[in-house]
Amino acid sequence: MKKIAVIVRNLPLNTRRNAEALRMSVGLTLREDKVTVIFMDDGVYTATPQKPELVNIQPPKKEFEALSMIGCAVLADKPSLEMRGIKSLLASVKPAEREEIVRTITESDIVIPF
Amino acid sequence: MKLGILLTTSPENENTNTVIAISRAAREQGHEVSIFLMYDGVYNIHKKEFAELTGKGVNIAVCALNAEQRKIGRVEGILFGSQYDNACIANDVDRFISFG
Numbered sequence: 001m002k003k004i005a006v007i008v009r010n011l012p013l014n015t016r017r018n019a020e021a022l023r024m025s026v027g028l029t030l031r032e033d034k035v036t037v038i039f040m041d042d043g044v045y046t047a048t049p050q051k052p053e054l055v056n057i058q059p060p061k062k063e064f065e066a067l068s069m070i071g072c073a074v075l076a077d078k079p080s081l082e083m084r085g086i087k088s089l090l091a092s093v094k095p096a097e098r099e100e101i102v103r104t105i106t107e108s109d110i111v112i113p114f
Numbered sequence: 115m116k117l118g119i120l121l122t123t124s125p126e127n128e129n130t131n132t133v134i135a136i137s138r139a140a141r142e143q144g145h146e147v148s149i150f151l152m153y154d155g156v157y158n159i160h161k162k163e164f165a166e167l168t169g170k171g172v173n174i175a176v177c178a179l180n181a182e183q184r185k186i187g188r189v190e191g192i193l194f195g196s197q198y199d200n201a202c203i204a205n206d207v208d209r210f211i212s213f214g
Contacts, residue, residue, distance in 0.1 A: 004204060020122075020153045020180075027197025031205035110204055112120065112212040 002033045005108040008043035013057060018046045021114035022063035029070050036104050037067060039093070040077040047076045047093040048086055068092040077101050116146045118207035120200065121155040122214035125164070129213040134163050136211075141170045148207065150200040152177035153214075159189045168192060175199040 006025045012018045021037070028035045039047045052059045067074055075096040076089055089095060096104075105111055117140050123129045137147045149172060151158055156176045158164045168174055168191035175193040176186075177200070188194055204210055 002205060017122075017153060024152065024197060024200065028201050028204055030198050030201040033201070033205055110210045112210075112214075114122065114212070114214055 002109040003107060004028050004033050004035045004110045004112065005038055005105050006035065007038045007040055007105075007111065007113045008046055009039075009041045009113065011042045012046040012050075012060075013052055013055060016057075017114065018043065019058070019060040019063060022060050022067065024112075024114065025072065026063060026066045026070070029072065036073040036075065036108070038075050038077065038096075038101055038104065040080050040101070042080075042084075044076050044080045044084060044086055047074070047089050049088055049090060064090060064092055073104075075101060075104065115209065116148070116207040118203040118210040119147065119149045120203075120210070120212040120214070121149060121151050121158060122153040122212075124154040124157040125161040130158055130161060130164060133158075133213055134167065137167050137172050138170060141167075141172060146173075146207075147171075148173040148175070148203045150175050150177070150203050152180050152197075152200065154184075155214075156181045156184060156186050159186065159192050165189050165192065175203075 008018050008021045025035050025037050074093045076093050078095050140147050175195040178194040
């Protein structure tokens with residue numbers, strides 16, 4: 001079993017990239033690998049309660065639900081949250097200190113910045 | 115050594131030339147190379163130099179869902195697969211590089 005970290009760093013509303021990163025993360029579990037999703041920098045906005053459908057963007061609800069169901073860790077980088085004044089996160093997302101983020105990345109066999 | 119490559123950007127991005135160059139060099143040195151294309155990376159299958167990698171023994175798979183969304187036609191020798199193929203590549207290879 002490999003450990004895979006997927007890092008999401010982009011703003012969520014001007015691209016489908018972040019939703020695709022989550023879909024890929026779900027797919028990567030199909031060979032029993034352990035996948036951790038990490039939201040950093042502007043990517044943390046993806047992990048907040050929002051209504052992207054108001055600007056005709058499909059929310060990545062299913063992807064978050066699937067990640068939660070299969071027990072994938074979903075982390076949001078605390079310094080990135082604090083820098084942006086974000087206090088509210090989706091229930092399945094855990095705020096993580098930078099040390100935990102670094103540990104997750106360094107312990108991973110594969111790191112995918114998406 | 116088995117090398118896996120994920121490419122998620124379209125052909126105008128410099129990533130494409132890098133992936134082509136790395137794949138050619140790796141094959142010349144006898145390494146196995148598997149590439150998975152998703153998101154805008156699926157557009158690369160219509161770039162001649164990229165598609166020609168299959169002739170050099172590079173395995174290329176694309177996310178069929180992303181290809182359908184972008185109305186990308188099939189190319190001989192390239193697998194229209196799913197995220198499962200990406201999972202298999204990630205699981206099987208010795209090194210995995212992501213270009214996005």
